[in-house]
Amino acid sequence: MNIYDNRNISMMMDLYELTMANGYFLCENADTRVAFDVFYRKNPDGGGFSIFAGLQQIVEYLEGMHFSDEDIEYLRGLHQFDDKFLEYLRDFRFTGDVYAYPEGTIMYPGEPIVTVVAPLVQAQLVETEILAQVNHQSLIATKAQRIVRSADGRAVSDFGARRAHNNDAAIYGARAAFIGGVKGTATVSAGQYFDIPVGGTMAHSFIMFYQDELTAFRKFASIYPNNCILLVDTYDVLKQGVPNAIKVFQEMRDKGVKSTNYGIRIDSGDLGYLTQNSREMLDAAGFTDAKIVISNSLDEYTIKSILDQGGKVDSFGVGERLITSRSEPVFGAVFKLCAVEEDGKFSPRIKISDSVEKITNPGLKSVYRIYDKGGHAIADLITGRDETVDLSTPYRFVDPIEPWKVRSFTDCTARLLQKAIIKNGKCVSDLPAVRDIQKFVRAQLDTEIWPEEQRFENPHRHYVDMSPKYYEMKMDMLARSGKPRE
Structure with missing residues (x-):
C-alpha cells in the first residue's frame, strides 16, 4: 500500500x-x-x-x-x-x-x-x-532564528533534508526555517511548494567521479560559471582544494568570465582555521570577492565559536542540527x-x-x-x-x-x-x-x-x-x- x-x-x-x-x-x-x-x-x-x-x-x-x-x-x-x-x-x-x-x-x-x-x-x-x-x-522556526542570529548578518541556508525525520519533516521544516530567517533551502520541493529560494552546487561524488579534482572543478565551472561554489575538502583543503579552485578562477578570469557568484565550500575539518587560511590564499591570488561557505553539523553554538575564533565565512549551510532541532x-x-x-x-x-x-x-x-x-x-x-x-x-x-x-x-x-x-x-x-x-x-x-x-x-x-x-x-x-x- x-x-x-x-x-x-x-x-x-x-x-x-x-x-x-x-x-x-x-x-x-x-x-x-x-x-x-x-x-x-x-x-x-x-x-x-x-x-x-x-x-x-x-x-x-x-x-x-x-x-x-x-x-x-x-x-x-x-x-x-x-x-x-x-x-x-x-x-x-x-x-x-x-x-x-x-x-x-x-x-x-x-x-x-x-x-x-x-x-x-x-x-x-x-x-x-x-x-x-x-x-x-x-x-x-525558533531554532532557525537562533542560528540566523548567531551568524551575525551572514547568510544561512537550510541543508537539512537528508537528515530530516522524513520527507514531510524536510519540506515543512524548510518552510519553518525560512520563516525563522534562513535565506533559502536546498530542498527543491519546498522551493516549489512555498516559493522559497533554492540553492546548491556539488557534492563530493561529483569530484570523485573524475580522475582528479582539477578536472572536476573545470567541468563544473564550465557548466555553472555564475554559480561556481567549489567543494574543496575532498582530498586536502589547503594543499590541493583551494589551489585548484584558484587555478580555475584564474582561468575563468583569463577567458573574460565574470562570475556573479563564485567561491569555495568547506564541509569538514577545523573550520575556523581552514577558513582563515583559505581567505588569505584567495585574497593573495586576487580573488577578494570569492565567497567562503561552510557546512558540517553546524548550529548556533558552533557558528558563534567559529566566528569568535576569527573564522572567515560568508555563508553557512546548516543541516541536521537545524532540521531536527537537535539540541532540544x-x-x-x-x-x-x-x-x-x-x-x-x-x-x-x-x-x-x-x-x-x-x-x-x-x-x-x-x-x-x-x-x-x-x-x-x-x-x-x-x-x-x-x-x-x-x-x-x-x-x-x-x-x-x-x-x-x-x-x-x-x-x-x-x-x-x-x-x-x-x-x-x-x-x-x-x-x-x-x-x-x-x-x-x-x-x-x-x-x-x-x-x-x-x-x-x-x-x-x-x-x-x-x-x-x-x-x-x-x-x-x-x-x-x-x-x-x-
Whole structure:
C-alpha cells in the first residue's frame, strides 16, 4: 500500500480522540460547543521567546477534513465504534471557529496561540494534527532564528533534508526555517511548494567521479560559471582544494568570465582555521570577492565559536542540527479544554496539577501585546474574552508570578494578538506567503522585542500578565477545585 496515493491526513489522530468522540456521541449532545486552547510551557534551548509557525497547514487540514469509505471501514474493523458514530463520520466536516496569532508572531509560554471553538466531537478530533503542525514548525522556526542570529548578518541556508525525520519533516521544516530567517533551502520541493529560494552546487561524488579534482572543478565551472561554489575538502583543503579552485578562477578570469557568484565550500575539518587560511590564499591570488561557505553539523553554538575564533565565512549551510532541532527536539505545545457552552454562555474549565506550570488558564480569553511609547513590547496581557482594555488611563494588571505587587500600565498601547482565522469551517483571513511571514518575524525582532529577550544565555523574562478580573476568576476556580458543584 502506497500511503501517498490519495493520502487522507484527516486520519492522522490518536485513537483516544476517536474513543472519546464515540463516547461523547453516544452519551452527550455532540453539537455542544466547547473551546480548546493550544499553548506551550517553555521556550526551547532556554530562549526568551518562540516563533509561531504552521498555521497555513492547520487551515488546509481543517477545511479539507473528511473520512473516506476506506477510512470508515478501517475504523469499523477495530470493533470499538458504534455504527451510528461511524455514519456520522462519513458525512463529517469541520464547522467550528478558529482564532489564532498571525503566523510568525513572537510568542511566549502560557498564552493561547490557537483557540478552537467547535462542536464537541469536532473539537476533540482535531487535536493531534493541530499539535503536530504547531510543535514541528514552531520548533524549527525558533531554532532557525537562533542560528540566523548567531551568524551575525551572514547568510544561512537550510541543508537539512537528508537528515530530516522524513520527507514531510524536510519540506515543512524548510518552510519553518525560512520563516525563522534562513535565506533559502536546498530542498527543491519546498522551493516549489512555498516559493522559497533554492540553492546548491556539488557534492563530493561529483569530484570523485573524475580522475582528479582539477578536472572536476573545470567541468563544473564550465557548466555553472555564475554559480561556481567549489567543494574543496575532498582530498586536502589547503594543499590541493583551494589551489585548484584558484587555478580555475584564474582561468575563468583569463577567458573574460565574470562570475556573479563564485567561491569555495568547506564541509569538514577545523573550520575556523581552514577558513582563515583559505581567505588569505584567495585574497593573495586576487580573488577578494570569492565567497567562503561552510557546512558540517553546524548550529548556533558552533557558528558563534567559529566566528569568535576569527573564522572567515560568508555563508553557512546548516543541516541536521537545524532540521531536527537537535539540541532540544520537542516543542511541547498542548491542546487543553478551557470552556464548555452551557445555556448559551461559555463556562470556564481548568486543569489542576501538583506542578504549577501545568495548571491551565481557564475560559475564553483575549491576549494583548502591550507597547510603551517607543513601540517596544513590554508585556502581554491575558483577559477574559468579554473584557475591554482601556489604556487611556493607568491600567492595573496582575503579574501571576508576583501577584502581591500593585502594578499598572501607563502611557501604553495594546494590540490584540488572536484573530479570527476560520468561521463556521471556512477560512476568513488572508494567509500570507512565507516571504511575508519572514519579514513579519524580522520586523518584530528589529523594532518590538527587546534585545535582552533575544540573548542566548539568561534572556530577560517577557511578562505575561493578567487583568485583575481574569486573575480573580482563575483564583476562585482554584479555590473551589475538588469541591462538588452545587
